[in-house]
Amino acid sequence: METRRPLLAGGALYLVVAILGGVLATTTAALAASSVAIPISGTVDGLPESVSVSGLARITSTLVKTDTKFHHPPRVILGFDLHNVSGTGVSTGTRYVTRSRDEMLRRLVAADVVELTFPLQPKVAKGITAARAGLASFTLNFDVNTGALTGGSGTVSTPGS
Numbered sequence: 001m002e003t004r005r006p007l008l009a010g011g012a013l014y015l016v017v018a019i020l021g022g023v024l025a026t027t028t029a030a031l032a033a034s035s036v037a038i039p040i041s042g043t044v045d046g047l048p049e050s051v052s053v054s055g056l057a058r059i060t061s062t063l064v065k066t067d068t069k070f071h072h073p074p075r076v077i078l079g080f081d082l083h084n085v086s087g088t089g090v091s092t093g094t095r096y097v098t099r100s101r102d103e104m105l106r107r108l109v110a111a112d113v114v115e116l117t118f119p120l121q122p123k124v125a126k127g128i129t130a131a132r133a134g135l136a137s138f139t140l141n142f143d144v145n146t147g148a149l150t151g152g153s154g155t156v157s158t159p160g161s
Helices: 007-031
Strands: 034-042 049-066 075-089 095-097 101-107 111-122 132-140 147-157
Touching: 034 075, 034 132, 049 132, 049 147, 075 111, 075 132, 101 111
Parallel strands: 034 147
Antiparallel strands: 034 049, 049 075, 075 095, 075 101, 095 111, 111 132, 132 147
16 A cells, blocks of 8 residues: 655655754854953043943954855954943942943954943942943954954043043
């Protein structure tokens, strides 16, 4: 006795295999990301007091596939995590924290300078209402073949200064 399988079942199988292939390819790209902890420090000036800031910024670089159809240059997605950066008020000793995370797409070059602003707030009740801006400036070095972040340095200052 011969059993017949509907054509839809075979087509569905191919669809599942194609979807899993795409998911696995995406996962592989995510595993290729590189990450570096870069020490940063500096002073954010302003009222009610200047804040001495320091800590470790975790920066992640993920290579974006080049598009041969549109001839885009190689790019990287940079992720910035400043959770381990904090500050101390110079005159009052008040503790300041940041919970900043940011991402940006940049052209892949051997060395790049990236600046981003981040919120800095007193670690007190309703401290978010007294938040102020800091400017993190990073000089980053990359392996231009893989997009891997190989090192860098960082400073903190007052935006607009």
